Amino acid sequence: MNRRRFLAASGAAAISLGWPKQASWAAPGGSRESMRVLFFTDIHARVEWDTPEAMSSAAHQMNEQRADLALCGGDCITDGFQSSRTAVAHRWQAYRKHLRDxxxxxxxxxxxxxxxxxxIPEDGSEPESDPRAAFREELGIPRTFSSSEAAGYHIILLDSVQVTGDALKYRGYVDEAQLAWLRGELAHVRPETPIVLATHVPLLTSFFQATAGHEQAAPRNRVVVNNREVLDCFAKHRLHLVLQGHLHVNEMLRWRGTTFITGxxxxxxxxxxxxxxxxxGFGVLTLRPDRVDWEYKEIGWVPRRP
Ligand SMILES: [Fe+2]
Structure with a gap:
């Protein structure tokens, strides 16, 4: 992006957005070691409207944050769900080239x-027997849910999407096999170890109550419908932070010592x-032993989608 466009974008944001995009909160029970984490989500990579340029700019700005770890909240590409592998191969390529790599x-x-x-392909092609396979191959991972360690934190990645084939096509759901894995995994995690969990579909959100009213139930393809079952798994653990995607808005909720950020x-x-x-934009978090600093960094992209 040229400088004039960038200034136009950041100026517009500064005038119209009054609420803060930074927060800092007491969070006792963090690791002794501090860690800087990028949380970026919902990239929806494609090649139209100069969007590869936006992805490159985002990657550059993320690298400037000198983070120790980057967590991606999913939707790396656009419309894989209803497309064939060949139809979206160029989107994976754009995502890889302009952002991931x-x-x-x-x-x-x-x-x-x-x-x-x-x-559920819309072009008449046969559905894939395993619609997660392209993602696993692209990332070189054996499974879509996993856990790892970083700076004294236990990191858990969930697969929060279940294909249903009904009118909404899928729902937010953590299936029984994954819950069994999660319970087994947590059996080996000490109760005091701080846990950071990432999920595409939110486990907790007020977005639908804020935008559609208090009596509005969240659509089942917008939230994890068995969220309580998932969160109950952590009853005896220190669930420090939950990072969520899918809704494309910034939101922060505190519930029973856990901070939920929709990013x-x-x-x-x-x-x-x-x-x-x-x-x-994308989020940057600094996890300190007793507090967390969070900031949402706008990438300053002026949309060129007609
Ligand atoms: Fe998305």
């Missing part, structure tokens, strides 16, 4: 609904600009 920190990625490929979107409103007040 450009990132300096270690990267862990959760699967989003758009990252399923060939689940905006690299593509903003699917490359159309701001969505419910959240611009295209």
């Amino acid at each position: 450009q990132l300096s920190p270690r990267l862990l990625t959760v699967i989003g609904n758009h990252d399923f490929v060939g689940a 905006g979107a690299v593509c903003g409103q699917w490359w159309r600009g701001r969505w419910h007040g959240t611009d295209a």
